[in-house]
Amino acid sequence: MSKARWAVAPLLGLLLMAVVGCGLLLRSPLPGFNPPAVTSVHLTLGNPSGASRTPTNYLIGKPQYALSYNNQTHTPNWVSWQLNASWLGNVPRRNDFRPDETLPSGWYRVTPSDYNGSGFDRGHMTPSADRSSTVENNSATFLMTNILPQAPDNNQGPWAELENYCRDLVRQGKELYLVAGGYGSKRTIALRRTDSPNDRIVAPANVWKVAVVLDQPGQGLQGIGDRTRVIAVNMPNNQGIRETDWRTFRVSVDSIEAATGYDLLSSLPAAIQDQLERRVDQQ
Ligand code: MN
Ligand code: MN
Numbered sequence: 001m002s003k004a005r006w007a008v009a010p011l012l013g014l015l016l017m018a019v020v021g022c023g024l025l026l027r028s029p030l031p032g033f034n035p036p037a038v039t040s041v042h043l044t045l046g047n048p049s050g051a052s053r054t055p056t057n058y059l060i061g062k063p064q065y066a067l068s069y070n071n072q073t074h075t076p077n078w079v080s081w082q083l084n085a086s087w088l089g090n091v092p093r094r095n096d097f098r099p100d101e102t103l104p105s106g107w108y109r110v111t112p113s114d115y116n117g118s119g120f121d122r123g124h125m126t127p128s129a130d131r132s133s134t135v136e137n138n139s140a141t142f143l144m145t146n147i148l149p150q151a152p153d154n155n156q157g158p159w160a161e162l163e164n165y166c167r168d169l170v171r172q173g174k175e176l177y178l179v180a181g182g183y184g185s186k187r188t189i190a191l192r193r194t195d196s197p198n199d200r201i202v203a204p205a206n207v208w209k210v211a212v213v214l215d216q217p218g219q220g221l222q223g224i225g226d227r228t229r230v231i232a233v234n235m236p237n238n239q240g241i242r243e244t245d246w247r248t249f250r251v252s253v254d255s256i257e258a259a260t261g262y263d264l265l266s267s268l269p270a271a272i273q274d275q276l277e278r279r280v281d282q283q
Pocket of ligand 1: 122123124155156159160
């Protein structure tokens with residue numbers, strides 16, 4: 001080997017150390033700066049509220065869904081999840097409602113019994129039946145951070161019917177990206193184990209859901225165009241609607257954005273959002 005080549009080797013070594021060093025620097029967060037640590041297939045359509053580390057807009061990613069948690073209302077602001085055939089199986093409903101111990105230390109962890117006697121159902125955002133592939137996936141839907149207080153006639157009526165309809169679409173070969181949440185305050189529920197009696201669970205006045213329906217699984221954002229079906233609903237969190245067809249609650253995504261202040265479908269190009277968000281599903 002020539003002398004010139006031997007001289008290059010240590011330089012290459014230095015260059016390599018510099019590249020690795022820069023990589024490590026970029027990975028370590030700056031003091032006082034918490035980069036959003038959650039990247040998730042369930043956030044394919046975006047992070048509607050720009051959730052990160054704020055107590056009222058706290059981003060949580062789980063293998064089964066992603067959500068923004070609100071430590072003032074003690075509910076999720078929204079929960080977002082992918083639904084395709086790979087999530088569906090034969091695991092029976094686990095019913096193991098329990099506190100979410102992954103919340104930051106010092107935060108109240110809502111327990112299943114906090115809802116007892118409130119008149120509200122423990123309403124799933126990501127439905128139990130959307131996660132029937134494994135015991136672990138089904139069990140994750142019973143964490144109380146995936147739960148909102150829902151009026152029984154809402155939860156067991158049109159809300160459940162829309163959930164069933166979405167799974168029917170999956171059985172026809174579709175893939176869905178869903179986001180659901182509540183807004184407003186219908187009533188508040190006292191917490192059972194809190195030291196601060198002013199802390200309550202806020203039962204929302206309305207619950208809403210947006211489902212983007214892709215013709216085939218596995219396409220991600222590439223599978224979404226200006227003709228993609230989007231189903232958006234906004235339902236009052238009320239008794240007396242059990243027999244009402246879910247279709248009567250269809251609205252535009254724009255109207256949900258106006259009511260919540262969120263930017264839904266924010267991963268899509270603005271022109272496509274404009275098209276999809278002003279339509280009301282008619283199918
Ligand atoms: Mn439900
Ligand atoms: Mn939008």
